Amino acid sequence: MAARSYGQYCGVTTAVELIGERWALLIVRDLLVGPRRYTDLKQGLPRIPTNILSTRLKELQEGGVVRRVPLANCGLVYELTPYGRELEPIVLALGQWGFARMGDPEPDDIVTADSLTMALRTAFRPDAAASLPPADYELRLADIVLRVQVDGTRLRIVQLAPPRLIGGAPPAGEPGLVFAAGPGIRRVISGELTPAEAIDREVLVVEAGDATLLERFAEVFRIDSAGIPA
Template identity: 75%
Template sequence: MAARSYGQYCGVTTAVELIAERWALLIIRDLLVGPRRFTDLRQGLPRIPTNILTARLKELQEGGVVRRVPLHNCGLVYELTDYGRELEPIVLALGRWGFQRMGEPGEGDVVTADSFTMALRTAFQPEVAAGLEPLDVEVRIGPVALRVQVDAGALRTAQLAPPAPPVGGALPEGDPDLVFTADPGIRHVIGGTMDVGEAMDAGILTVVSGDATLLERFAAVFSIRTPTAVGT
């Protein structure tokens, strides 16, 4: 179980002891994208010491959150248990809550394929998407590239770069309708403080190929609005 006990008998305490150790929630975040080998988790969390990753995985296994299983030709992988997958709405809610405090990235801060995938899930508005035409785009942020498909209010993402882990599944066929690059300033579009035109003028969004008008649909489907200013 967790290395620290708070000595209190309540559900919140149990949850904190299970998943609030350093790095634990980020491991869970990445496993919400899909099963991962130890090396995949290590690459997706470049600053985690190997011994800490080993310790966190052991604690999460003992807590019934993660299990280690053989998968196809990938050998042993880590995946969330059914109990662990119950954390998905909690992790997404934490992402929306934390979004309100995101400033400029610090020196050395990176966007990973799994973190960007979960950011899109956090911002996804299925009710809005259900009323719009399908969307099929490729989004590039630095070395990360994701294929993003939205149809009938459902979201599907596939990791194009860096190369997806072997457990990542098949990639979509055909070409996307739009390919565009973004920098971390895309949070202004997602947060509603900048429209697509302003983001393009600022160099935050750049169309590589395809139908540029689809950027407006992307902005409508992926949106986190902060109803009140933080700190007021």
Template identity: 75%
Template sequence: MAARSYGQYCGVTTAVELIGERWALLIVRDLLVGPRRYTDLKQGLPRIPTNILSTRLKELQAGGVVRRVPRRNCGLVYELTAYGRELEPIVLAVGRWGFRSMGEPAADDVVTGDSLTMALRTAFQMDAAAAHPETVYDVHVGDVALRAFAGPQGLRVVQLAPPAPPVGGVLPTGEPDLSIAAGPGIRHLISGELAPQAAVDDGVVHVIAGDTTLLERFAATFHIDAAATSTLAV
């Protein structure tokens, strides 16, 4: 458990003590994509000090959120326990909530394969995807390239570049239905602030290959209304 105690007997307090320390939730975010070696986690969180990464992993293990297990050809890896995986809808909801306040990126902000994967999962709209046969999208943001399979069966995302960690699975073959490149401004397409054609006209999104009309489907499949307000009653 984390060393800090808030001295309150409450489920929210316990949750914050488990995953509220600096970097802890980002470690969980990356492990939701898949098991990772220590070096993979460090690479995906380039600003985290090594001593803090080690400490957070020990705390998350002690709290039953993360475990360390051997994997063939990979050595020891960290993965979420069943209890830890229950955080997935919470992390996705936090991502949607935070999306509305992101603003413009700082000059030294980075996008990683895991962070972009979780961004797509955060924005994924099952109803829109289920209305069409499975569609394959390649999404390039900076040095990161992902292949997303979206359709009635849900969403599957595979990292193409940089090379995914060896525990990340087998690279897909074949060509995507649509391949696009974008910078951080892609959030304006995902939020609906920019229509697909306007995003292309403004240079926010570049169509590399495939059927350009599928950009409309992409925008419907990956969407977060940045202006939405909560409808939960108090």
């Protein structure tokens, strides 16, 4: 259990004691993408001191949120328990709520493959996707490459780079659209920029495929300026 006790008998208090310590929710965020080795978690959270990462993982295990299990070809990995996975809608809702106050990144702010994956899952609108044909994207942001497949209400995201030993197999075939972006993709997801405006301002760069699919991307991945799904 977390070292801090608030001394109150309340479900919110218990939740905060379990996952409210610094870095705990970001560990949960990354494990919602998939199982991770200790080194994967450290690479995804480069500013976390190693002793704090070890402590948070121990606390999350003691709280029944995380467990350590063997995985073929990877050794021991950390993964969320079924109880821990119940945090997914809460983490996605927090991402939507925080989106409105993100602003522009600071010079030292980073985007990781796991944080970008969860950002797309946060912005995904299955109701909008349900009425559209399937789409297959390759999104590149700095050294991150994600394959993003939308088929009705189903979303699949595979991290192609940086390379990982853990994760889904790369999809077969070529994506319908390959495009590069920077942190300014937030302005497309918020609706502040249309895809055409984003291309004109070089926020997005189409590298291959059908550029018209960007309009579908912007429709399916959207959070309005209030931080609530459009």
